[in-house]
Amino acid sequence: MQSLEDVLAFVRVVETGGFSRAAARLGLSKSIISRRVARLEADLGVRLLNRTTRGIAPTEAGLEFKTRCAEILRQLELAREAVTCREKDIAGTLRLSVPLSFGIARLAPAIAAFSEKNPRLSIDLSVSDRFVDLVAEGFDAAIRIGVLPDTSLMSRRLGAMQAFVVASPAYLARHGTPEKPQALTQHECLIYSAGSRDTWQFRSGRKWLSIRPQGRFRADNGEVLRAAALVDLGIAVLPDFLVEDAIANGALVRLLGAWPMPEASIHLLRPGGGAAPARLTALGDHLVEWFGSSGETAAKL
Amino acid sequence: MQSLEDVLAFVRVVETGGFSRAAARLGLSKSIISRRVARLEADLGVRLLNRTTRGIAPTEAGLEFKTRCAEILRQLELAREAVTCREKDIAGTLRLSVPLSFGIARLAPAIAAFSEKNPRLSIDLSVSDRFVDLVAEGFDAAIRIGVLPDTSLMSRRLGAMQAFVVASPAYLARHGTPEKPQALTQHECLIYSAGSRDTWQFRSGRKWLSIRPQGRFRADNGEVLRAAALVDLGIAVLPDFLVEDAIANGALVRLLGAWPMPEASIHLLRPGGGAAPARLTALGDHLVEWFGSSGETAAKL
DNA sequence: GGTCTCTGTTCCAGATTATGCAACAATATT
DNA sequence: AATATTGTTGCATAATCTGGAACAGAGACC
Numbered sequence: 001m002q003s004l005e006d007v008l009a010f011v012r013v014v015e016t017g018g019f020s021r022a023a024a025r026l027g028l029s030k031s032i033i034s035r036r037v038a039r040l041e042a043d044l045g046v047r048l049l050n051r052t053t054r055g056i057a058p059t060e061a062g063l064e065f066k067t068r069c070a071e072i073l074r075q076l077e078l079a080r081e082a083v084t085c086r087e088k089d090i091a092g093t094l095r096l097s098v099p100l101s102f103g104i105a106r107l108a109p110a111i112a113a114f115s116e117k118n119p120r121l122s123i124d125l126s127v128s129d130r131f132v133d134l135v136a137e138g139f140d141a142a143i144r145i146g147v148l149p150d151t152s153l154m155s156r157r158l159g160a161m162q163a164f165v166v167a168s169p170a171y172l173a174r175h176g177t178p179e180k181p182q183a184l185t186q187h188e189c190l191i192y193s194a195g196s197r198d199t200w201q202f203r204s205g206r207k208w209l210s211i212r213p214q215g216r217f218r219a220d221n222g223e224v225l226r227a228a229a230l231v232d233l234g235i236a237v238l239p240d241f242l243v244e245d246a247i248a249n250g251a252l253v254r255l256l257g258a259w260p261m262p263e264a265s266i267h268l269l270r271p272g273g274g275a276a277p278a279r280l281t282a283l284g285d286h287l288v289e290w291f292g293s294s295g296e297t298a299a300k301l
Numbered sequence: 302m303q304s305l306e307d308v309l310a311f312v313r314v315v316e317t318g319g320f321s322r323a324a325a326r327l328g329l330s331k332s333i334i335s336r337r338v339a340r341l342e343a344d345l346g347v348r349l350l351n352r353t354t355r356g357i358a359p360t361e362a363g364l365e366f367k368t369r370c371a372e373i374l375r376q377l378e379l380a381r382e383a384v385t386c387r388e389k390d391i392a393g394t395l396r397l398s399v400p401l402s403f404g405i406a407r408l409a410p411a412i413a414a415f416s417e418k419n420p421r422l423s424i425d426l427s428v429s430d431r432f433v434d435l436v437a438e439g440f441d442a443a444i445r446i447g448v449l450p451d452t453s454l455m456s457r458r459l460g461a462m463q464a465f466v467v468a469s470p471a472y473l474a475r476h477g478t479p480e481k482p483q484a485l486t487q488h489e490c491l492i493y494s495a496g497s498r499d500t501w502q503f504r505s506g507r508k509w510l511s512i513r514p515q516g517r518f519r520a521d522n523g524e525v526l527r528a529a530a531l532v533d534l535g536i537a538v539l540p541d542f543l544v545e546d547a548i549a550n551g552a553l554v555r556l557l558g559a560w561p562m563p564e565a566s567i568h569l570l571r572p573g574g575g576a577a578p579a580r581l582t583a584l585g586d587h588l589v590e591w592f593g594s595s596g597e598t599a600a601k602l
Numbered sequence: 603g604g605t606c607t608c609t610g611t612t613c614c615a616g617a618t619t620a621t622g623c624a625a626c627a628a629t630a631t632t
Numbered sequence: 633a634a635t636a637t638t639g640t641t642g643c644a645t646a647a648t649c650t651g652g653a654a655c656a657g658a659g660a661c662c
Contacts, residue, residue, distance in 0.1 A: 002377065004305045019610060029651050034610060046384045054609060054658055061384040068380035072373055076303065079369035083347045083362040092361055133353070271351040277362075320639055330622050335639060354628040354638050 002043055004076070007069045009036035010048060014066040018055050090279045091120040097134070097142040100127050102161075106241045107143060110290040114283060121279055134271045141280055143287075145239075146264040153269040154276070156284050159291025160263040165200075166243050166252040167235040178235070181211050181259050188234035189213030190225045200237050202259035209259070213237075226252075237261065266291055303344055305377075308370045310337035311349060315359050315367040326427065382578075395580050396425040398435070398443040403462075407542045408444065411591040415584060422580055435572045442571040442581055444588075446540075454570040457585050460592025461564040463541045466501075467553040472533040479536070482512050482560050489535035490514030491526045501538050503560035510560065514538075527553075538562065567592055 012022040013033060023030040041048050048062035058066060086092060098107050108125075115123050126139070134142055134153065142153075145161055165184075178184055181202045191198075191213055199210040217233055219225050222242045229236040230251055246252040268284050270276060276284070313323035314334060324331040342349050349363035359367060378394075399408050408426075416424050427440070435443055435454065443454075446462055466485075479485055482503045492499075492514055500511040514536075518529055523543050530537040531552055547553035569585050 002305065002381070004303065007377075020608080030610070031612080031652085032650065034612085035649090038611085044381060044385055048384070051610065052658075056610085065380055065384045068376065068383065072376050072380065075369065075373050075376070076308075079366055079373065080303065080345060082369065083349070083366045084345060086362050086365070087347050134351070271353075277348075321637075331639070332623085332641080333621065335641085336620090339640085352639065354640095355630065356638070 002040060003036075004073075006036045006040040006043070008073060009033050010040050010062075011066055011070050011073060013037055013049070013056065014058050014062065015070075086277075088278050089120075090118045090282050092279065093122040093124060094141070094279050094283065095124040095126070095139045097126045097139050099143065099145060102143070102145060102239070102241065110287055111283075113290070114286045117286070118279070118282065134269070139271075140277070141268055141270040141283070144267050144269055153271060155267045155269050156288075158266045158268055158284065158287045160265055162240045162263055163237050163261045164240060164243055164247070165235060165237055165255040165261070166229055166247065167255060168229055168232045168251065169253055171229075171232040171234060172253060174232075177253075178255060181209050181256055184211050184235065185214055187215075188217070189215035190228045190234045190236040191215050191218040192222070192225060192237070201262050202256065203262070204259055208262075239264070303341055304337075305374075307337045307341040307344070309374060310334050311341050311363075312367055312371050312374060314338055314350065314357065315363065316371075319356050326425070394423040394425055395442070395584065396427070396440045398427045398440050400444065400446060403444075403446060403540070403542060411588055412584075414591070415587045418587070419580070419583065435570070440572075441578070442569055442584070445568050445570055446565050454572060456568045456570050457589075459567045459569055459585065459588045461566050463564055464538050464562045465541060465544055465548070466536060466538055466556040466562070467530055467544050467548065468536040468556060469530055469533045469552065470554055472530075472535060473554060475533075478554075479556060482510050482557055485512050485536060486515055488515075489518070490516035491518050491529045491535045491537040492516050493523070493526060493538070502563050503557065504563070505560055509563075540565070 009022060009026065009032075012025050013019055016022045016025055019033045019037070020030050023033045026033070037049065044065075046061050046065075047059055048065055050057045050059060096111070111123060111125065115121065134140075143158070171188075175187060178187060181200070181204070184200070189200075199212050202209040202211065215234055217228055219228070222238055225236045226238055226242050226246070228234065229238070230246065235255065243252055243254075247254055266287075268280075268287060270280055310323060310327065310333075313326050314320055317323045317326055320334045320338070321331050324334045327334070338350065345366075347362050347366075348360055349366055350357045350359055397412075412424060412426065416422060435441075444459070472489075476488060479488060482501070482505070485501070490501075500513050503510040503512065516535055518526075518534055523539055526537045527539055527543050527547070529535065530539070531547065536556065544553055544555075548555055567588075569581075569588065571581055
């Protein structure tokens with residue numbers, strides 16, 4: 001395996017017509033250049049240069065090798081430029097994994113707007129509540145809500161999501177309205193079965209209150225729980241983006257407003273270390289801005 | 302200036318799918334490979350691979366860089382050939398893809414002998430049952446047994462391999478010895494699950510007899526099937542090179558000798574047209590002679 | 603002819619880098 | 633739970649690289 005430094009030294013010697021000039025060109029001593037070319041000749045088993053004390057002349061083999069290697073060096077530079085320019089360019093393909101309900105309700109418009117702003121970028125969105133292996137499945141990034149699952153991933157906080165306790169007016173008419181969190185244990189609670197926690201958290205002054213919900217209905221999807229609440233089955237804890245409209249139109253009522261629930265952070269996750277590609281940084285910036293304004297909207301409810 | 306060693310390490314990592322495999326291929330430790338690729342990424346300022354503890358996946362940039370650099374490495378090899386008159390010389394590097402069990406059991410000694418005869422030649426042997434793309438993965442040639450898969454490759458027949466029906470003496474003592482091929486259906490057959498055929502072929506006079514073997518044990522590797530036969534699990538069809546020793550020492554008995562199975566041809570494949578490089582022609586000559594004499598040996602069993 | 607300048611080569615000692623082993627954490631498999 | 637495999641990193645040793653200096657050969661100039 002020839003060393004590229006040997007090849008470069010040789011090519012420069014032929015181009016400049018001498019070892020000393022090549023050395024000056026490359027900012028090295030002439031002894032290094034002499035040695036590199038000699039090593040290249042030894043590796044190849046071919047004499048590339050005829051030497052006199054007054055200079056050099058390439059052999060026929062040397063001329064051919066120089067021609068080919070100058071092109072190879074050029075191709076290598078093009079390869080380097082291709083990958084470094086790409087990283088600085090908002091182009092190519094961006095593969096994203098996003099949560100199901102959040103992806104449809106909140107992210108689709110955000111990413112559509114981003115895509116419109118960056119027409120040279122293709123976006124491949126995979127919508128799933130399943131935890132994907134970003135590396136093995138070839139994703140550039142994932143958007144995740146709540147607890148971060150894997151510390152080997154690089155994360156950037158995009159904003160927050162607020163959970164509300166809600167029930168239908170008909171349910172409340174029949175069962176009464178809970179006046180404080182502890183009263184929930186006397187109610188039919190609609191339970192999210194994919195959560196990392198089996199308690200509902202409320203802030204009470206400086207403290208956090210944990211309530212273990214009881215109920216006969218469980219589901220691992222927020223939209224299903226919303227549907228259950230809308231048909232009067234019970235009290236649910238649901239993210240803002242799933243209940244904003246129903247609260248606005250009166251189909252659901254927000255409860256226990258004096259006991260706020262914790263916000264869940266929205267994060268952009270990506271594999272590995274080092275600098276993020278430009279297209280990911282741009283997406284992150286765009287989403288921070290998007291959720292920044294949307295987050296304020298939710299807080300006003 | 303990227304180092305060619307770094308580039309080569311990276312290209313091999315992508316081709317083999319991992320650092321450890323690339324290290325084995327290049328005969329270096331995995332720590333060197335890890336560091337060379339990391340240095341290449343640092344030099345370029347671009348992440349080329351996403352890493353987990355279980356493996357790697359090239360980034361988009363990584364894929365592009367690999368594609369370009371594989372070509373650059375090839376051009377460099379062509380430059381070398383051009384000046385060393387390699388076409389007429391048995392020197393340089395010969396990259397070969399060979400089947401797993403056959404490569405280990407039969408080819409290694411043949412190629413070791415060839416290498417001894419040609420000390421200026423380096424040999425890079427890749428042992429795999431996977432079908433490789435000779436051109437894309439930079440192989441000079443492949444050795445294949447049986448059906449030829451791709452007519453765009455140039456092939457040269459080196460010899461043949463004979464399959465035998467075998468079982469252990471203990472299995473036969475317990476279950477009896479089949480007197481003709483049809484009796485195999487009453488036996489426990491050990492089935493090769495990676496074959497292109499689910500029948501066993503026997504010559505009966507001028508005709509071919511197909512028997513569909515029945516059995517509870519399947520494997521996609523000949524050595525596994527041999528091991529199963531040695532522990533009395535049943536009757537297997539195995540190539541000569543895997544059972545010669547066991548037949549010679551009585552651990553396995555050859556059955557149904559009067560109904561020969563078809564020979565499988567051994568071929569040397571290489572890409573493209575034109576004249577073969579001298580080193581490939583020499584290898585082919587050497588292997589023809591090697592299998593010629595070995596083929597006779599098998600026929601005597 | 604003598605001197606100077608330029609060329610490429612090789613020696614030498616110090617600086618720098620490469621190497622493989624081992625340990626480690628993470629993950630998958632049995 | 634134990635084992636195997638993956639890729640990363642620390643460490644000590646070995647190997648290689650580097651530039652300056654010395655050298656020989658050649659040409660230009662006075």
